Amino acid sequence: MLTEIVLPGVVEPEDLRVHHRPMPSPGPGQALVRVEATGVSFAEQQMRRGRYYDQPAYPFVPGYDLVGTVTGTGTGVDPALRGTRVAAVTKIGGWSSHAVLDTGDLVPVPDGVSAVQAETVVVNGITAWQMLHRLARVRSGQTVLVLGANGGVGSILTQLARLAGATVIGSAAPRHHDALRAAGVVPVDYRGDVSAQVRAVAPDGVDAVFDHVGGPGLTGSWQLLRKGGTLVSYGSASTRDDTGSKQLPMLKLLARLWTWHLLPNGRRAYFYNFWGGVRRLDRFRARLHADLTAVLTAMAAGEVTATVAAELPLTSAAEAMRLAESRTVAGKVVLVP
Template structure:
């Protein structure tokens, strides 16, 4: 089968309107590969950083962005994978997802429940894996605890809120005042991030919180750590506060690593971690097993209705520039989704 794929290419450090729409013929899948017709892909913070050349380990320009996707298997390269044909699957790609068709390793595909539409499932791929692993594999939250989620209206943030509530955890969530109602609708207690966050959180949790999930980094990470109760855990998973800084893109991350390491060696009865979804990928079988287990658990909750997909907006793939602009505006709740078939 010969397929001509439509792809969105990031040619360099450009504004969103500098994205290019190209077409490329894909070869038939090799043994161990599957050809996916992409039904939904998304705009995450990673793509926002990549267009600035500031994502920690992004490839050299030009490349096709797209951190994750959901689609249907249309062809496989191995008879052993024939059962995949026609199935809706999800995949974590890091790059390459902004396309109408992609070739992926069959072992990297995770089946999507029939109850979940493609756009709904898309909101839970990278966001769901990230939130689930931080909550349950690292912070190990327990029912009755209280956590603080920064950016509670965002893609990862809104998923964190819902997963925590499903586990019986109380959630305080930072957001702008205009997004407070959305945070309340998710089930969290909103805190205005433009105000005195420490005072607001202390008023709600005088003894501190059991975990903080911080994608912002920068100087505010100190407040996040200081808001922890004894035995609490700080999960840092980004440096959004430095997204517009010039200079070495790795320096903010390295500074954050150093600070977290220092906190962990000091006798303070609290812990601090940096979450990287790709940690452990050198052991491919273990890495894939964890991704499959965790995303399957998230999908199961979504299929039951315990998680509600937070779709900020839907755009055709060819309107990726408009989608990226909206995602970067920080005015929306949830994830901006690209639909290649539109």
């Protein structure tokens, strides 16, 4: 039997449902994957509130990504794929003991990288890599600001930026500052005057800001850029608990970024959309495969390390959700079926 976690509607974490159903069979071009690790990201937190801008209708199984081992293959798939550990972006459906996936969505995990380690850098790693290298195009010698540097995406961003030769300033609560310093990051207190703290380190501003907060503070991020700098917004955590339209905050954010981007002042502003930028599925898959492979290769080489906030059983999804939403942990909360 397959075990999965169902989100029935806008509910508290304790109302997530554990569901069992018969094991599915892979169809043509598909593989059956035994899930070894999946995670709790900001997307699932928003989906629980009915606030994720393009989530499906309830009920559904959450889970934006997963890592597991191929146990079965459909017609047209090389049987040698069985036994291979793979990672995949699912958007939904990852909170399950097994998943049927198109083989084109599977990315091999290098030897020496555990399922839990790999899980921390699937969506988070792809997001960090693409923002850093495809949008901001950060180069050695530049200075960047990462908001939420202790978080799932932030912790990967700081490591990749350091690997690229950049000086990294990271905002976080003071309890995380020692860990950031040990990682070579200059910490600033997100509860204080972030702009003043950053200017004390980089008086002329920074070359890139990675902002997941949105809201009124986005203007401060834009103003911290030096000429030629890039603001990359990739979320609106400040509106997480808002009610009303889930599209309106995003539309306002996009309008502001687009206006700034068009200003003739040598600075750029982007909103990172994981699913945007590539209209053809084959190109999207190729880009995703290349970028995740780059991050996993860096992890296998010891250049990127996993930051696991907690590792909990799949059936403890409610506890995992509460912990992820508490904003008290560093790294990613991982579910293990």
